[in-house]
Amino acid sequence: MSIQQSKPTKLWYQEPVNEWVEALPLGNGRIGAMIYSQSDQDIIMLNEDTLWSGYPKDTNVPGASKYYYKAMELVNQKKYKEGQELIEDQMLGPFTQSYMPLGNLKLTFNNINKSLVSDYYRDLNLDSAISTTSFVHQGVCYTREAFISAVDQSMVIKLSADQPQSISFHMTMDSQLQYSVLAQDNKVILDGLCPSHVDPNYVDSLNPIIYEADDRKKGIAFRTIASVDPIGGIVTTTENGIEVAMANSVVIKVCIRTSFNGFNKLPYLEGQDYQLNCEIDWQHVRLQSYDELKQKHVVDYQSLYNRVDIHLGEDIYYDIPTNERLKRFGETQDDKGLYTLIFQYGRYLLIASSREGTTPANLQGIWNKELRAPWSSNYTVNINTQMNYWPAEITNLSELHRPLFDLIEVLKETGSVTAQTHYDAGGFTSHHNVDIWGHSSPVGNKSRNTAGYAFWPMSAGWLCQHLYEHYEYSLDNTFLQETAYPIMKKAAQFYIDLLVQDEDGYLMLSPSTSPENAFIYEGQKSNVAKTCTMTMAIVKEIFINCIQSSKLLSMDVAFANLLQEKVDRLYPYQIGSKGQLLEWNEEFEEAEPDHRHISHLYPLHPGHEISVTDTPELAAACRTSLNLRGDDGTGWSLGWKINAWARLHDGNRALKLLKRQLQYVHTDETNYLDGGGTYPNLFDAHPPFQIDGNFGACAGIAEMFLQSNNHKVWLLPALPDEFENGYVKGLRAKDGLLVDIHFNEGKLTKALFTATADQLIKCTIIYKNSSTSVQLNKGEIFTLEGQFV
Template identity: 45%
Template sequence: MNLNVGVPSLLRIITATILICYNVKGIAQNSDEIWFDKPATYFEETLVLGNGKMGASIFGGIQTEKIFLNDITLWSGEPMNHNNNPEAYKNLPEIRAALKAENYKLADSLNKKLQGQFSQSYAPLGTLLLHFKNEANITNYKRSLDLTTAIADVSYESNGVKYKREYFISNPKKVMVVRLTSDRKKAISFDLKFESQLRFKIKELDSKLIATGYAPVHVEPSYRGSIKNPIVFDADKGTRFTSAFSIKQTDGTVKIQDAVLSVQNATKVELLIAVATSFNGFDKNPATEGLNHENIAMEQIKSSKKETYANLKKEHVADYSELYNRVDFKLSHKELPNVPTDQRLLRYETGANDQNLEILYFNYGRYLLIASSRTKEVPANLQGLWNPHIRPPWSSNYTININLQENYWLAETANLPELHQPLLSFIGNLSKTGAITAKTYYGTNGWAAGHNSDIWALTNPVGDFGQGNPNWANWNMGGVWLTSHLWEHYLYTKDSTYLKEYAYPIIKGAATFASEWLIKDKHGQFISSPSTSPENLYKTPEGYVGATLYGATADMAMIKELFYSYLNASKTLAIQDDFTRKIKFNLENLSPYKIGQKGNLQEWYYDWEDQNPKHRHQTHLYGLHPGNHITPYDTPKLAEAAKTTLEIKGDETTGWSKGWRINLWARLWDGNRAYKMYRELLRYVNPDTSKPNSKRGGTYPNLFDAHPPFQIDGNFGGAAGVIEMLMQSNTETIYLLPALPDAWQKGSIKGIKARGGFEIDLDWEQHKLIKSTVSSLKGGKTTVSYKGRKKAIHLNPNESINIYW
């Protein structure tokens, strides 16, 4: 070890056909571009853009261009009454008595009394349609998204004329910009129309086409199926929206008539699109206390019109690339056919090597986080911010028994802490409404949150007051889990002001709930009761299949991690009082992990069978990942039991679950198994639901994660798993290449973050680490470890160290 200190810084059958059709030489496929040779037919083939608030899904049609528009603050509903089941907690003694008597059927039935209303749904804003004229005989079509600039392009030739469209959504200016050009004068003519599944009207204002409308006041979750009045509109209620369309510059003729904006005989057209809503916070009525959405949209258009197209583009690229360029991942690669992304996926599924595709998926995860997470108190939802459905899958809500958290596993390690802020600030909202939930549903102080949430910060257990199955409706550890993000943000940034003034009180509130929720079992150890393990069912020796029990391992793991975090935060802030002593006592007397007869980590208090041994959820492995208290080096027996559990579950699972399992295998330091799962996550899924492979987990043509249907959490979980394979850390040690797969013989990654506020660069060859660079913004101590070799380092602020291995 050598140190020097410096300054920081699908099928094989079609493969031959593909090569013939594209008639290209073997080249290194791009790891920063998604592209297609035809327009999208399905949403899961579109190119998506976003600035963290506004989203667009681009189909790239020729005669008709279709663009789905979204605003991340446009949801059904309005501020809710969180005191919606004020005496629910009175049912607890009866539930606990049923559990003490081991009457699980009765406990399941009684547990339904601890249920409230469902969450609301994320809404689609509308669809922009551009109907082009006189375009036929199409050749040389290409539709692409450049991840280095967040700019999409469509180009083609029609009757000898070359057309190009360029699209981006500016975060600095809060508008979408579309530029259309042709190489023949006066060749562009189109009609612009707006459609929406919401209630809206269209008017002309100052040569702009303005659509204003409102979202439903209530939407029933899609999984409730056919139900009376699933979508309720009320002209006096709900979130308002504006979508404004304005021609910035053109040499053609522009007119607006009958709700249509027409451009005739243009060579160049620059179009501005602004969207805004009246959402003004989770506790403000958007109809009566909302923002002036129309004025906001008009001001965004006005401000952007003052800038040249070149300046708008330059400002957008500078803003975006400052985030995207922080991390650089490279692998050795072979020359490959330069084919569209969907064909790359098909080829990859046959077992072909495409390491630039593996990098592309990682880069796309970072891209999606930048594009969907830049709005305070409104984190990326189940579909990021891209949703075309008025009753979207699972309401496109915040599902906080894994999915919302998985969205943000990438934020700190991929050096994007600013993008963590929408979630961190949203947790603050939940802590306020969750205080009511804790008191009314559980009879405790502190705060708690259940399985689902929405923009209105819903925290009650869902189920429509007794209609839900407790295996998904009654879980109440959402707040306990979410607070780990507050502590993790501190560990990565070392921002003590943030910890003291914001995070610590919220963490303490969750710890207060957890400590008061615990009861003692027959051994005198603390357990949760009633308890469930998210979405899974047990089978007792007597054959009863149920959800409600006491002391589920998932609960105990999360409470253990929370207590560790709270005590460490207290120590950091030099706080020691009666409450810290109470939490320490609770922690020391928690019911311990148990290893079952099969060698697995028990999911249930007793060594019961799962109804489905290969269930997609593995929440009881939380202590291994995303928690940090089960490790191969500190708790080898528990780590081995976790491994056995994963073996029993197998590898075939949904997209988001596969993303999680990549991280779990990486934490077990099994890089080859993690890599196998990563390859399977990149398995092609046809967006046509009538096709045989459309119902399996994997990746859609545009690299969206397929649960199926589309959920964005698998994208984020899979990308986070890449970093876990290459670097892991705790508060004392940084582990380099702990789960490097054999397939990645040579490569480098630069700019990733470790706990303690350290930035890491790695270079390896022949499967061996050659050089690592550790930098520190604020200074600090850590130990760097590689294959058992360790080096203690102490860096000053803005200092770095190179270590040659």
């Protein structure tokens, strides 16, 4: 691994923070913080991954299934609008709950006059996951460091100066939630309570935030302990905080716990002992030195981060502050180092927001400052949550995938009730929104024009793709047998029960929506069609993955045969009059031809059914569809398009979309059409902030260098012309392969393949028009160079 210590990979700035999208994120998967740094005050905006509104309850709509079948009849008669309105009136339940902001740790430095500050500097070092602020004030150089340790489950902050007795500040905490603060024994303790209910920010409501008095309906409780450990100086307790005067240095340790005890446990009556657990965390770290905590944190973090190294040539703009660099890129479109930075930032954000044992990364990772966050900062599983995990396997962070698998396990349980109640079906299902309570029913609250996003029982199938791909990358048979296949089989059972035969003998799932998009039929806009391309692609994919799993595990032959019989009769994809892949079962007029979703391209990406090499006609139709959609879109939409163009082996077009995504954005105003871009702190701009675009861009860059499927590995399948010289080391291909790739003048010069799976690996390696077959046992390395390349 070649990490240049003299030039750490970092985001850095020469001005204090003025907006949230300039603050820098830290996280250990569970605890998140935005470092809102100014010379005279630091605000550490805290989050915790289980801090949600609500409590367990049944959100299904009794009797909904009979209306599903009535809607099917209406749609078969092409009464699309009537079918949609019946669904909206009779099948849609309440909205999900919301991810909550915990509160703020405030450090106020009354001895600092910001007008007298010079040499201000702040950064986020991606190589160490440490944020640093420094500046000079009246001849004294001040330094503030912060990190959040996954090893020791705490946030640690060090305040220091190059002259003694220079550190003086007041520390307190507050929250937008119900809370109380107690200061004692060099500690500030904040106790709080989440609301019992929060309406989404897009719902007009007279009382959007509710705290129930009934213990059974009370929300999640939490405690935060922030302690000060000074060297020198005087510590006094104030009414709501701690005052430190004339210290040489100070270490602050922050611990957080909540009462959340699982999706089916009442958080107030059956919750974790969060106060005791927080005290245990604090007792664990209180006697450990800053250097000891820091060293353990860096070793743990780098064990993940350092697995991948990428180099695209000398970073000639390294010495330009990140915000200015981003603005400059908007003018020049030339900065290879910025591509490396955004790629590694995506990996950093996944490490910071999704570790084993935590909840999955939500719409904002784990960083949220709003009581009513955009789209509730929930799990939006019609693209966004899945996109969060696109980098997990290919960029060698496979363990970070597991929080998503844990959520799917929850949905298998809650979604079985939804399948029975809403569809009179077996198996399990979930729709487009999920929360920490395993909400699996369709949302919308019986409102008009909501079916386009709410009525979509396909997310369980899409989520199951992540289970099977984890197996394909790891070749972990135990995981396949004990975790993935039982869930996949249950999801497949739901789709078996819903399939109906059309007049031509094809099987389809009907009625259906293509997420959030609409068509026009006889002058009326509608979202509900007979079936959709994405619907059929997901059904086909999970059936095939179950069939393959049956063969690999030598079990369930009869079930696999049943699935194969269904696969052979599934409604086929259609190509339209413009040569495009149709989104619905027939060619409708599109209400929004440049819609942000490209759902009908699911079998191209994230699926693998359509490819340039194996299905060229369908791949050409996908290319036409992408051209018709255009190159604008929200941040995450641009991320999806980057990956789609990479799958079409068009690296130059993929790079064009990446450049579009890296345009500088400074507003949080929502923009669905031609928004998109990147904030000063490199967060993805929908706008507003959504983290999925960061992860989509990261995965898309990886796909330019490496793609794999069906025991084939493509090297540099979508290398842009601008990526002339460089290497990427440590990417992963399916079949348990670790891959290093070197290229010069746009051509492959060398590739190394290391087998990591506990079985013989057989695959074909492809570069342009050449291929070679290899067989490797665990630990063996195959080097490709010379005549082949």
